[in-house]
Amino acid sequence: SQELEQSPQSLIVQEGKNLTINCTSSKTLYGLYWYKQKYGEGLIFLMMLQKGGEEKSHEKITAKLDEKKQQSSLHITASQPSHAGIYLCGADARGSNYKLTFGKGTLLTVNP
Amino acid sequence: GAGVSQTPSNKVTEKGKYVELxxxxxxxxxxxxxxxxxxxQGPEFLIYFQGTGAADDSGLPNDRFFAVRPEGSVSTLKIQRTERGDSAVYLCASSRTTGVNTGELFFGEGSRLTVL
Structure with missing residues (x-):
């Protein structure tokens, strides 16, 4: 079965700083999804990447997919307290376009 | 409402009891x-419905877990003879079309189950 490893597990940054979260898959990536979760809330979709080299942005958040490395990175520019939360990457397996495997998440704290 | 709604938001039960989410x-x-x-942990897949039918229930941990969606809208997850290990947040999501790779999943806020 596919496994996703996220690094770091947790991250504390000062407001205004840039940061990067990585997600590495044990198997070939066919679709990579980034979600954000705040405590007591459901997951909020950020973006979906499907092609190698694809890069997408959502406000100050940019994600990129490196197919060869089976890895995706999520970069936040000029972080704000509103960026705080748990970032989860998810992947769908080939032949299973409805089932996502998620990583354990990266807990981001942004200090004002 | 506009989003996915899950009830109850919190459920505390005793070991061995029956629960519906x-x-x-x-x-x-x-x-x-x-x-x-x-x-x-990250969320783990349990079951997927396309319309009224369970297209894939391979993630259900054992036969104590069962889910239905009789009219293709509301779904109920049923857990029999609950065990302490069942304690978790149960998340429901929906999407317009059949596959996750056609777009985003819309998640509810979850039902937090605690089995004492």
Whole structure:
């Protein structure tokens, strides 16, 4: 079965700083999804990447997919307290376009 | 409502009891998913409905777990003879079309189950 490893597990940054979260898959990536979760809330979709080299942005958040490395990175520019939360990457397996495997998440704290 | 609604938001029960968790998806969404999230873990897939039928229930941990969606809208996850290990947040999600790779999943806020 596919496994996703996220690094770091947790991250504390000062407001205004840039940061990067990585997600590495044990198997070939066919679709990579980034979600954000705040405590007591459901997951909020950020973006979906499907092609190698694809890069997408959502406000100050940019994600990129490196197919060869089976890895995706999520970069936040000029972080704000509103960026705080748990970032989860998810992947769908080939032949299973409805089932996502998620990583354990990266807990981001942004200090004002 | 506009989003996926899950009830109850919190449920505390005793070991051995029966529990039902309800999910009301976004109107018009044909696909519905149940996931389970344990503390410190990412969500784990349980079951996927396309319309009224369970297209894939391979993630259900054992036969104590069962889910239905009789009219293709509201779904109920049923857990019999609950065990302490069942304690988790149960997340429901829905989407417009059949596959996750056609777009985003819309998640509810989850039902937090605690089995004492």
């Amino acid at each position: 309800r999910c009301d998806p976004i109107s018009g969404h044909t696909a519905l998913y149940w996931y389970r999230q344990s503390l410190g």
